[in-house]
Amino acid sequence: xxxxxxxxxxxxxxxxxxxxxxxxxxxxxxxxxxxxxxxxxxxxxxxxxxxxxxxxxxxxxxxxxxxxxxxxxxxxxxxxxxxxxxxxxxxxxxxxxxxxxxxxxxxxxxxxxxxxxxxxxxxxxxxxxxxxxxxxxxxxxxxxxxxxxxxxxxxxxxxxxxxxxxxxxxxxxxxxxxxxxxxxxxxxxxxxxxxxxxxxxxxxxxxxxxxxxxxxxxxxxxxxxxxxxxxxxxxxxxxxxxxxxxxxxxxxxxxxxxxxxxxxxxxxxxxxxxxxxxxxxxxxxxxxxxxxxxxxxxxxxxxxxxxxxxxxxxxxxxxxxxxxxxxxxxxxxxxxxxxxxxxxxxxxxxxxxxxxxxxxxxxxxxxxxx
Ligand SMILES: *Cc1c(COP(=O)(O)O)cnc(C)c1O
Numbered sequence: 001x002x003x004x005x006x007x008x009x010x011x012x013x014x015x016x017x018x019x020x021x022x023x024x025x026x027x028x029x030x031x032x033x034x035x036x037x038x039x040x041x042x043x044x045x046x047x048x049x050x051x052x053x054x055x056x057x058x059x060x061x062x063x064x065x066x067x068x069x070x071x072x073x074x075x076x077x078x079x080x081x082x083x084x085x086x087x088x089x090x091x092x093x094x095x096x097x098x099x100x101x102x103x104x105x106x107x108x109x110x111x112x113x114x115x116x117x118x119x120x121x122x123x124x125x126x127x128x129x130x131x132x133x134x135x136x137x138x139x140x141x142x143x144x145x146x147x148x149x150x151x152x153x154x155x156x157x158x159x160x161x162x163x164x165x166x167x168x169x170x171x172x173x174x175x176x177x178x179x180x181x182x183x184x185x186x187x188x189x190x191x192x193x194x195x196x197x198x199x200x201x202x203x204x205x206x207x208x209x210x211x212x213x214x215x216x217x218x219x220x221x222x223x224x225x226x227x228x229x230x231x232x233x234x235x236x237x238x239x240x241x242x243x244x245x246x247x248x249x250x251x252x253x254x255x256x257x258x259x260x261x262x263x264x265x266x267x268x269x270x271x272x273x274x275x276x277x278x279x280x281x282x283x284x285x286x287x288x289x290x291x292x293x294x295x296x297x298x299x300x301x302x303x304x305x306x307x308x309x310x311x312x313x314x315x316x317x318x319x320x321x322x323x324x325x326x327x328x329x330x331x332x333x334x335x336x337x338x339x340x341x342x343x344x345x346x347x348x349x350x351x352x353x354x355x356x357x358x359x360x361x362x363x364x365x366x367x368x369x370x
Contacts, residue, residue: 002342002351004305007183009346010248011190014240018190021236028232033212036235041195043242044179047162048171050197052204055230056211059158059180062194063091063128065228066154066176069206070126072097077123079151081111082315082331084130088156089314091178092128100124101315101323103330107272109133109286113141120145126152131160131170133309134186134252134283135273139165139173146174154178157197159283161187162249171197181238186252186283187245193234248345252282255343255352259285262356267291267364269337284309288337291364296339302358307340 011018025036037055045053056062072078074096080088082101092099100119105112109132116127127146129137139153146153153174157163160170161179171177181193196207206223209216214225260270269288273280286309289295299306313335315323341355 001303001305002347002355004307004340004342005184005344006346007188010188010344013346014244017240018237021240022233025233025236031232033229034232036232036239037230040230040235040239040242043239044195045197047242047245048169048177048197050172050177051199052197052201054196054204054207054211055235056194056196056207057228057230058192058194059156059178059182060087060091060094060194061211061226061228062178062180062196063088063154063156064094065207065210065226066178066196066198066203067091067095067097067126068210069176069203070152072125072152075123076125077121078126078128078154079111079116079119079124080128081130081132082328083109083310083313083334084132084156085158085310086314086317086319087158087180088128088130089320093320097125098123099314099323101326101328101331103328104132104334105138106330106334108135108138109271109334110135110137111142113138113145116142116145120149120151124149124151126154128154128156129174130156130158131163133271133286134160134163134281135271136160136163136165136170136173136279143174152176158182158185160281161185162245163281164279172199175200176203181234186249186281187238187241189234189241190237191231191234193230193238195230249281251345251347252343253280255347256280256282256285258352258356259341259343263287263359265360265362267362268295268359282343284340285343286338286340287359288334289339289362289364290337292337292339294364295362298362299341299358304355304358305342308338309340310335 041053155177158180176198181189211228214223
């Protein structure tokens with residue numbers, strides 16, 4: 001079986017350094033908010049090009065902390081794409097605000113800037129942009145709208161560590177960004193972890209307190225905060241892996257470039273991104289077909305593991321029963337047709353060859369995907 005993502009092989013490459021990192025933490029005698037977290041924060045903010053980085057517990061908490069720090073809550077509305085991973089939307093509802101879903105562009109799978117204005121009301125406070133599948137969203141028009149309407153722009157960078165938009169990296173494209181370092185992300189810890197990046201000092205200071213019970217000074221609480229800290233151990237692992245992030249992203253790009261050049265099947269629609277190959281970090285390589293179930297079954301029979309990102313649109317989830325009556329045809333079409341094929345920094349040429357030729361031999365009788 002060609003695995004979708006062989007995490008053991010990814011981390012085995014760095015086993016020696018990861019063990020050194022854990023030894024360093026164990027023998028330091030200091031396990032929460034110490035030198036490793038501080039060093040990782042400096043290294044990741046330098047990587048993204050931002051002034052500040054705050055290590056936190058996970059990606060969902062990173063987004064929640066940004067919304068909280070901006071005092072976004074009950075009665076406020078936040079614009080978010082209708083085809084994102086559910087965590088982007090959970091962060092909005094967790095602070096008591098209302099997610100306002102806006103359709104993506106079918107060519108990029110990212111928020112369609114042309115549809116944002118129609119959804120802005122007096123209650124709109126922010127646009128939560130998701131750089132889905134590793135491709136940065138079209139930020140210039142989004143930032144312009146935010147400026148015109150006095151809205152915050154919050155990036156969900158969980159799938160796009162290192163992706164570039166007009167020579168700037170994700171994390172540095174809006175007012176603040178939330179990152180996840182869940183093990184399967186492009187930059188993955190060995191457990192849960194996340195971060196906020198921003199150039200806004202006041203916001204950074206507030207999030208630093210909010211992640212730690214609302215306190216800058218022990219036992220002095222200025223906010224009703226959370227326990228949303230990044231562990232020293234995970235920070236030490238992330239420092240090891242950050243050094244290899246660009247190499248891993250380049251390995252993904254090489255595979256993506258082969259898929260884009262060599263998959264040639266009228267029943268399969270490839271992502272529409274060739275000009276931006278160097279900008280995209282290909283967290284996922286998604287293709288579309290009108291008979292997705294058949295394709296997934298065919299690939300499984302041919303020993304290729306696939307995953308669907310995502311099978312159910314957020315507004316169709318039981319958790320959001322209030323949204324179930326809404327209709328988002330573009331998001332629904334994507335959710336019906338999309339399927340992710342294997343891509344990772346450790347996938348070898350033989351497996352990539354096999355995936356390409358097996359996909360090129362896929363056939364369905366009735367029609368092509370549009
Ligand atoms: C993974 C992910 C998150 C959540 O990150 P966690 O660390 O699992 O909380 C948020 N948004 C997107 C788009 C993601 O892919």
